[in-house]
Amino acid sequence: MRQTFLRTLSILGLSFAIVTSGTGQTRLMAQSASAPSGAAQQQPGGAQLPWMKESMTKLESELVAKYGEGERARLNRGLKQVASFWRTEDGGASVFEDFVRTHFAGDAKTLDTMFERFQYNLEQVDGHMLEIGREFRQQSDLDAGPILPFDELFAGYDPSAHLTDDFFQNKIAFIVLLNFPLTTLQERLTQGEKWSRRQWAEARLAQRFSKRIPAEVNLAIAQASSEADRYIAEYNIWMHHLLDEKGNRLFPAGLRLLSHWNLRDQIKADYSADQNGLAKQRMIQQVMERIVTQSIPEVVVNNPGVDWNPFTNEVKPAAVKDSDETSRSSAPQKAPTNAPEPNTRYAKLLLTFQASRKVDPYSPTAPTLIARRFDENREIPEARVKQMFEQVLTSPLVPEVAKLIETRLGRPLEPFDIWYNGFRPRGTYTEAQLDEIVAKKYPTAEAYKKEIPNLLTQLGFTKERAEYLANNIIVDPARGSGHALGASMRSAKAHLRTRVGKNGMDYKGFNIAVHEMGHNVEQTFSLNNIDYYTLQGVPNTAFTEALAFVFQGHDLELLGLAKPDAKSRALKTLDDFWGAYEIAGVALVDMAVWHWMYDHPAATPAELKDATLQIAKDIWNKYYAPHFKKRDVVLLGIYSHMIDSFLYLPDYPIGHMIAFQIEEQMEKAGNIGPEFERMAVTGSVVPDIWMKKATGAPVGPEALLAETSKALKEIAP
Numbered sequence: 001m002r003q004t005f006l007r008t009l010s011i012l013g014l015s016f017a018i019v020t021s022g023t024g025q026t027r028l029m030a031q032s033a034s035a036p037s038g039a040a041q042q043q044p045g046g047a048q049l050p051w052m053k054e055s056m057t058k059l060e061s062e063l064v065a066k067y068g069e070g071e072r073a074r075l076n077r078g079l080k081q082v083a084s085f086w087r088t089e090d091g092g093a094s095v096f097e098d099f100v101r102t103h104f105a106g107d108a109k110t111l112d113t114m115f116e117r118f119q120y121n122l123e124q125v126d127g128h129m130l131e132i133g134r135e136f137r138q139q140s141d142l143d144a145g146p147i148l149p150f151d152e153l154f155a156g157y158d159p160s161a162h163l164t165d166d167f168f169q170n171k172i173a174f175i176v177l178l179n180f181p182l183t184t185l186q187e188r189l190t191q192g193e194k195w196s197r198r199q200w201a202e203a204r205l206a207q208r209f210s211k212r213i214p215a216e217v218n219l220a221i222a223q224a225s226s227e228a229d230r231y232i233a234e235y236n237i238w239m240h241h242l243l244d245e246k247g248n249r250l251f252p253a254g255l256r257l258l259s260h261w262n263l264r265d266q267i268k269a270d271y272s273a274d275q276n277g278l279a280k281q282r283m284i285q286q287v288m289e290r291i292v293t294q295s296i297p298e299v300v301v302n303n304p305g306v307d308w309n310p311f312t313n314e315v316k317p318a319a320v321k322d323s324d325e326t327s328r329s330s331a332p333q334k335a336p337t338n339a340p341e342p343n344t345r346y347a348k349l350l351l352t353f354q355a356s357r358k359v360d361p362y363s364p365t366a367p368t369l370i371a372r373r374f375d376e377n378r379e380i381p382e383a384r385v386k387q388m389f390e391q392v393l394t395s396p397l398v399p400e401v402a403k404l405i406e407t408r409l410g411r412p413l414e415p416f417d418i419w420y421n422g423f424r425p426r427g428t429y430t431e432a433q434l435d436e437i438v439a440k441k442y443p444t445a446e447a448y449k450k451e452i453p454n455l456l457t458q459l460g461f462t463k464e465r466a467e468y469l470a471n472n473i474i475v476d477p478a479r480g481s482g483h484a485l486g487a488s489m490r491s492a493k494a495h496l497r498t499r500v501g502k503n504g505m506d507y508k509g510f511n512i513a514v515h516e517m518g519h520n521v522e523q524t525f526s527l528n529n530i531d532y533y534t535l536q537g538v539p540n541t542a543f544t545e546a547l548a549f550v551f552q553g554h555d556l557e558l559l560g561l562a563k564p565d566a567k568s569r570a571l572k573t574l575d576d577f578w579g580a581y582e583i584a585g586v587a588l589v590d591m592a593v594w595h596w597m598y599d600h601p602a603a604t605p606a607e608l609k610d611a612t613l614q615i616a617k618d619i620w621n622k623y624y625a626p627h628f629k630k631r632d633v634v635l636l637g638i639y640s641h642m643i644d645s646f647l648y649l650p651d652y653p654i655g656h657m658i659a660f661q662i663e664e665q666m667e668k669a670g671n672i673g674p675e676f677e678r679m680a681v682t683g684s685v686v687p688d689i690w691m692k693k694a695t696g697a698p699v700g701p702e703a704l705l706a707e708t709s710k711a712l713k714e715i716a717p
């Protein structure tokens with residue numbers, strides 16, 4: 001799965017097309033369970049070894065006699081932690097006992113030395129692994145000529161893939177488990193505020209080795225993941241082959257849209273279509289519903305060889321040819337029929353579920369994927385996340401914004417209007433004017449690099465800070481749209497990859513470069529200026545994105561142009577609010593479907609489909625139907641992430657909330673520079689503690705709702 005590099009995702013018009021890396025993010029994706037005493041019995045191959053109990057008792061009295069009664073609790077904890085991960089192949093009783101005698105740090109001085117050296121060594125391994133990965137990807141990531149087939153093999157190679165296995169094998173992981181505490185989310189949340197920074201750093205150090213998942217289980221997950229990814233990646237609809245009731249083709253020849261991203265974005269684009277916008281939007285909604293319900297004819301998927309009326313579901317051989325591509329549909333290429341896709345969508349989702357379940361026995365305190373996502377990756381309990389989403393969905397602001405949209409559209413809402421994008425502010429400058437300004441200023445990547453100190457001082461950093469940051473950022477010309485890559489060790493530098501065309505940078509490229517520069521600045525502070533290496537980074541991706549958006553939001557001022565006025569800012573807020581309202585419902589569907597699968601582990605794809613449809617309808621009826629005046633809509637089930645991303649969707653609404661909280665704090669502080677640094681050096685403590693330190697309040701939707709309320713007054717007084 002995605003370990004070091006987060007996958008490119010674009011949603012709600014926000015650019016998540018970012019590779020942020022370094023162990024800040026690796027940790028996020030790495031599993032981080034804890035194994036308190038009670039859970040140890042469930043650990044396969046762990047504490048049930050017949051000799052284990054006796055060895056532990058013996059070692060405890062022996063080492064307490066040696067180091068003193070004061071070390072008993074720590075020793076006891078360490079023994080239990082090691083025992084819960086020890087397998088037969090790690091050695092018998094004498095190997096275990098020798099290991100503990102040799103590696104238990106029985107006094108404070110030895111423990112300090114061990115802690116220091118582990119920090120140092122882990123920084124070296126993380127940083128250099130990242131460096132190898134970055135160099136191997138150079139040809140595919142940078143604008144550096146053709147990619148040859150072997151380049152892709154280098155790019156796909158992950159030198160750190162077996163690191164955790166190796167560290168269990170050579171027992172380095174066991175040394176950590178013997179000497180440093182595994183913690184539960186509950187402990188981190190309730191006691192974490194009183195912990196010292198060193199205690200936090202120790203907790204994060206131990207978390208690195210809090211799971212020992214057998215290689216075959218990881219392989220099963222990787223296989224399920226790539227199979228689901230492939231299904232999603234090839235799920236295109238050939239739009240010119242969609243016919244309305246009169247046989248008209250509403251979409252241009254050659255247009256091929258990937259579900260759900262392109263389909264959704266086409267709905268958004270059609271709000272400003274010259275003609276047939278509404279008809280096209282309704283047709284896409286119909287296509288989406290057929291995908292969710294799997295009543296879509298199998299033969300139309302990724303196939304320009306047939307025409308299809310999505311309302312009557314009639315399929316015919318294509319009457320026009322708009323592509324040289326031969327069908328990649330999996331259906332037999334005989335006479336086209338409208339035989340439905342055989343619930344493949346839900347079969348793929350079940351595959352990812354069955355693979356995820358294989359980890360459960362190795363994850364005693366987070367024994368489901370649901371728990372691992374919320375308690376370990378997000379570190380916000382699921383119940384609280386659900387409650388935050390409901391707070392948005394049931395906000396009295398929803399009917400107000402819905403009414404405003406109806407007024408702007410001049411018609412009642414239709415279900416696809418969950419993707420309404422007419423709040424997009426229209427800028428003072430056209431895109432072409434902006435392109436010209438940017439191209440003149442930034443003809444090369446080098447020109448941007450030179451300008452970084454000035455850009456940073458404009459954002460409120462002191463001259464000294466701006467120089468320091470600029471010296472820690474290497475600018476490379478990107479092959480794609482751009483990304484940021486952290487250093488992961490203090491002896492290396494962050495990389496800013498930016499797209500510069502033959503005629504210089506364009507506005508879009510500049511906008512992205514400013515966003516990526518925000519990542520680089522966060523990466524630099526949260527690595528180089530942090531007190532403990534294992535605390536480097538931010539709590540999770542939502543935080544790193546929110547900080548980058550702060551930079552991105554000031555891109556016009558950085559070009560020396562007027563900043564967006566109050567009205568544009570209000571429009572943008574309403575756009576974000578409506579996006580959060582939409583994706584919160586989608587996320588609730590994702591969450592409920594995973595619960596259903598865990599409650600029905602033997603379900604067939606058809607049963608999972610029925611359950612998903614019911615869940616999607618229930619959530620629609622509860623939170624959307626009152627405003628859309630239509631019941632039993634299944635659109636909330638269309639997101640592709642639901643099929644291949646292992647309960648990823650809740651990250652998006654949380655991200656919206658965090659972005660507003662951080663933005664609000666920046667405005668309160670009145671300048672970005674010092675405030676940004678203050679926030680970034682908090683490091684990777686749990687989200688609520690980070691946010692309290694940054695803004696005085698835990699993670700929540702209050703800032704988003706408050707800004708929306710203000711925006712409504714600005715737009716519709």
Ligand SMILES: [Zn+2]
Pocket residue numbers: 015016017018515519544545548
């Ligand atoms: Zn980003």
